[in-house]
Amino acid sequence: MLLQQLADGVATGAVYGALALAIVLVYRASRTLNFAQGELALLGAYVSWQLTAWGLPIWAALLVATAALAALSAGVERVLVRPLVRRHQALPLIIVTLGLMIALNAIIGWVWTYQTKEVPALFGSGAVEIGGVAVSRQDVGIVLTVLVVAVALGVLFELTPVGLRMRAAISAPESAELSGISTGRTMTAGWAIAGAVGAVAGTLIAPELFLHPGMMTPVLIYAFAAATLGGLDSPPGALVGGIVVGVIENLAGSYLPHGSDFKQVVALAIIVVVLLVRPQGLLGRREVVRV
């Protein structure tokens, strides 16, 4: 029973981790939280669904949705976000991503209605047995996909010249700019990757949660909890945080009284405790402000 809960927790946690990864990538690029991250992922899931409804196989639909969301996310950065980042307007920036969140959600509901849609599972139905625990094929696929995405991004950031430039632009924007790196372009790239990762997360979780316009809001809050736990500027932290949050959520849901209701409170509790005890998160770096 406990092992089963853990396994389920790891699978949902992988999706939280993926969305948290998107949040972290955006935070690193623009020093802001993208409250629309969940709705962008939701849009990715809907694009995937629409394409499969038009007869595309699910893996092809996922590829197209990922590319489309990367482009859209890059566009959002370029048009809505960068002017405000350049003017150092933190509050308007929050208002804009909040507005985008509401607008996207409403438009999705408008276009695709509020009825539940069924997205085909990328990895087929049925379960496999791992160490005496039955895990659905989709769950195994989710964990593996998120791992592959994480490793690919790790390689991109740590081992390629592009990744080096991106890290430089993040850790020392002015020096990077002086040595010929376009920080604007790296910001856009960060958002594009975040959009793509989000689309993958949305499409992967859709068969399990059933696709409807309210699907991503709770996922987003868990992803925020995961990103906070892992450290807002740490991509590996986001994944670790995601798994931990997924497991805690699953255990709380089954072992606490009023479990399903308290699940909602779990995210709040995690965020508050982490921010009080270790505001930089597990793997994040403490921010030091010079007066």
Place this chain on the structure above:
Amino acid sequence: MSTTATRPARTSGGGTTRRGGGTVAEWLRRPRPPLAPPRWLAVLSTVGAAAALLVVPLVNPSYVNLTVTLVMVWTIVGLGLNLLVGFGGQVSLGHSAFFAIGAYAVAVAGEAGWAQPAALLVAGVVPFVVGYAIGLPALRLHGLQLGLVTLALAMATPAAIRAFEPLTHGSRGIGIDGTPPAWVPLDHDQWVYYLALAAASLGYVVTRRLARGRLGRSFVAVRDAELVAETLGVNTWQTKTRLFATSAAYAGVAGGLYALLLEFVGPENFNLTLSISFVTLIVVGGLATVPGAVLGAIFVQYVPTLTSSISPAATGATYGVVLILFAFFVPHGLAGLARAALGPLVRRVPGRPKA
């Protein structure tokens, strides 16, 4: 002062084509001082508005009174939230939680047989205390993190209400008796209207004094330059916590009035959508302006009525698009536009401006 300092730099930087396009946007974005009408005009318009507001519930059918009362309820939330966000620079996406606490305070106090004004007082005090308790740790955080905590708070509110079943009766909600006391010769809608009017007027006056006084300036100082404010002797942490608690109290009183007005509270009334409409209210009305709360309240009360005839999704789409547009082009909101439009007129009115 800042406009005169930046304008020459802008115009010399941009070419002629940019300048033509830039001026409209810049005109919209320019900060403006509050209108300073001569004393006689200020008194006259205040008396006129007060008289009109006092007469409204006596001559209108109850559904009109209901919507106007709701506008006043939203105004109270807006006044408090704008103190926090506009003047204090702290983001809260969780004011639906304090609104809910106020509403439930009135409901529970009503069940215990308390008089309504006493229940409303409780509706202000409890959120103040809760806000203080949440503010103590949360305000050590900077803006984004506070936004995150309050977002999670808003999402957790309906679930938390359901979980405290002995007090809140879970999903069944609580019915409230909103009939006026025996000595008041008014109908329910008129009675709640006058309660709301009293609370909103009090809130308005208090907010204006706060905003223009020493406290308001310390809020703005903390918002704009926290470290500088601290070196000048402002206790930033205490300022922020009190501000958060005060703003929560406003939302609580508004929630209490809302409960009296609808005579029912249930967990689903207090979701994230409500919090978002509060944020929309202050952004549309005008951040860091006091009259903005009224204009924003009118917006969030009447615009959904218009848009819901198009599609159930239209309200959300409108709020979202309006938030983005205002953040970019109208940072001082409708109140800023009103200042821009009326400023030149008011300046021409004869008479000495009010000190």
